[in-house]
Amino acid sequence: SYVLTQPPSVSVAPGKTASIACGGNSIGSKTVHWYQQKPGQAPILVIYYDRDRPSGIPERFSGSNSGNTATLTISRVEAGDEADYYCQVWDNNSDHWVFGGGTKLTVL
Amino acid sequence: EVQLVESGGGLVKPGGSLRLSCAASGFTFSSYDMNWVRQAPGKGLEWVSTISDTSRYIYYADSVKGRFTISRDNAKKSVYLQMNSLRAEDTAVYYCASDVVAAGTGGYWGQGTLVTVSS
Numbered sequence: 087s088y089v090l091t092q093p094p095s096v097s098v099a100p101g102k103t104a105s106i107a108c109g110g111n112s113i114g115s116k117t118v119h120w121y122q123q124k125p126g127q128a129p130i131l132v133i134y135y136d137r138d139r140p141s142g143i144p145e146r147f148s149g150s151n152s153g154n155t156a157t158l159t160i161s162r163v164e165a166g167d168e169a170d171y172y173c174q175v176w177d178n179n180s181d182h183w184v185f186g187g188g189t190k191l192t193v194l
Numbered sequence: 195e196v197q198l199v200e201s202g203g204g205l206v207k208p209g210g211s212l213r214l215s216c217a218a219s220g221f222t223f224s225s226y227d228m229n230w231v232r233q234a235p236g237k238g239l240e241w242v243s244t245i246s247d248t249s250r251y252i253y254y255a256d257s258v259k260g261r262f263t264i265s266r267d268n269a270k271k272s273v274y275l276q277m278n279s280l281r282a283e284d285t286a287v288y289y290c291a292s293d294v295v296a297a298g299t300g301g302y303w304g305q306g307t308l309v310t311v312s313s
Contacts, residue, residue, distance in 0.1 A: 131296075131302075
């Protein structure tokens, strides 16, 4: 089955840029979605189709996808961005959604 | 405003059954796929099942296939998850999610309902 690999944690200072990687075999050939989840809350879609932002998501959130790595980039990080972030794809070989293990973003 | 409200969670013994419901409002329910995703305590997100807009296509995670059944009633704007032969490892918050924003995504999520499987 298809596997998505994320680093367990990423730390960044306020105002700096955070990059969260999502690795998968030829993930560049798939479309990747990203979710933000704060403690005790449901996930929120922050990036879909590799790089598109839903209405209401700040422009500070951006995405890219190429080769074996997709990346969520958060510019000018704020304290309120502290959360768990998950990548997700549709694996058409198994007809399954697949989630990465999640990355905890800590704002120092 | 899009709203998804799950219900039906609770405490059940191993081997027991439970039926979760998710009531939708604020969008044309019959036009979108619906999904169930769960999250065990302190763990990450795990996809459970997807049902297409007309119920023609249904998919399950290997971990629940043969035990769980997803269904929907477009007239009632609701999606369901019938869970049988429950195990301790099924303990989780269960979320329903719609792909209103974009196909293949969880564009909107409910607040979740907790299922605890324990004797």
